[in-house]
Amino acid sequence: MEGQAKNLKIKTGILKRLTKEKLMYEEEVSALQEKLQMYKNEGKDEYFIKKQTEVLKEANMMVPDTIRRLQRAYDDLKMTIDGATHISKESEIYETALVVLKDAEPHLVQ
Template sequence: MAGIADPKMKQLKIKTGVVKRITKEKFMYEKESQKEADKVEKMKAEGKDEYDIRKQQEVQEESQQMVPETMGRLRKGLQDLEAHMKQVEGDLKETDEYKLAVTVCEEARKAME
């Protein structure tokens, strides 16, 4: 079995962590964008100043623009992780870290839908 000092295992853990973090980021940006959009709608309904509404729309657009950028990083990270998994499958397939990587890949693919 591969130990933690094994460079293949270390890379698997790093790449799994990257994909996991970016998946969380994507959901966070989507949630933030929706929250800001709701805030804009509320401001419009309350008849707030047009300048304030425009500024809030800019904030919402910035959040929304982060989603595609994050999707690109997620796609790249997922490809990198999956390529590494193919390389180490023979050595690490039975490890908990490899099984975690499989789960993280599944979650990332769902997030990209």
């Protein structure tokens, strides 16, 4: 695989992974919020609730960090596609990169 194609494939994989990672963190935050509310409703120990709140805060901090990394990977892949002069626009690698870019767009900060 030539250099540009290999670089495009790697950057496509990075963006795809970060998109999945962002979704995973958002799902985790949602699940933790539900659990925390359930624990509060059940009247669980105050110390236990405090610790669960800390876990939720840590998970919440991962989302903005992942969004920043996702944005950088998106911009990097977009630049790589724009500069890909030795890759056929009909190649599978190129088309996959375009699909991954499109799939990542809703997860970026607008």
